[in-house]
Amino acid sequence: MSASKIVMRLVSISFTVLIFLMVIYGLYEIGLRSYSYGYRIFAEPPVTTGEGRDRLVQIKNTMSDSDIAKLLEEKGLIRDKLLFVLQLKLSGYGGKILPGRYTLNTSMTADEMIQIMSREDTEEAEQEKSE
Numbered sequence: 001m002s003a004s005k006i007v008m009r010l011v012s013i014s015f016t017v018l019i020f021l022m023v024i025y026g027l028y029e030i031g032l033r034s035y036s037y038g039y040r041i042f043a044e045p046p047v048t049t050g051e052g053r054d055r056l057v058q059i060k061n062t063m064s065d066s067d068i069a070k071l072l073e074e075k076g077l078i079r080d081k082l083l084f085v086l087q088l089k090l091s092g093y094g095g096k097i098l099p100g101r102y103t104l105n106t107s108m109t110a111d112e113m114i115q116i117m118s119r120e121d122t123e124e125a126e127q128e129k130s131e
Contacts, residue, residue, distance in 0.1 A: 041086050044110055047079060052107030059117060061099045065089070068097055068117075077104050077113065084110055093118045 046052065055075045059068060065088050069081035078084045087110045088094050097117045104113050 037083070040080075040083055041090060044079075044083065044087070046107045046109050047076060048106040050107060052105040054103050054105050057102045057104055057117075059097060059099050059102065063097075063099075065094055065097070072104075072113070075104075077106055077108070078110060087111070088114060 053076075055077055057071060057075060057077070059071075063071070065085050066081065069078065069084040069088070072078045072084060073081045088097075091111065091114055093114050097114070098119070100117075102113075102117055104116065108116075
């Protein structure tokens with residue numbers, strides 16, 4: 001066997017091992033990111049800690065879940081609108097957000113905001129009836 005064939009065979013094996021290692025590393029990174037994102041669906045912390053800041057949000061009849069998520073992201077109440085839509089669907093409240101005006105705080109979790117926006121606020125309803 002000539003030296004050039006041995007070198008070519010060595011280069012071929014090295015290249016194959018390198019490709020294999022790159023695939024393994026890519027799968028490892030995808031697994032880490034997938035786990036992190038999946039964990040955040042159920043345990044996403046609030047945007048701020050402590051008192052936070054109040055934000056007024058107006059939800060309309062025509063808004064879809066993704067429109068609501070986009071609005072909350074623009075108001076600084078959530079970090080990731082896609083994550084919020086997934087949280088909404090997995091919580092069972094997908095499509096159940098009621099129209100109205102809500103005062104939400106940046107220290108609230110997504111689950112707390114979803115619960116507030118999916119139930120009728122009896123205080124506001126009573127005020128509107130009395131006016």
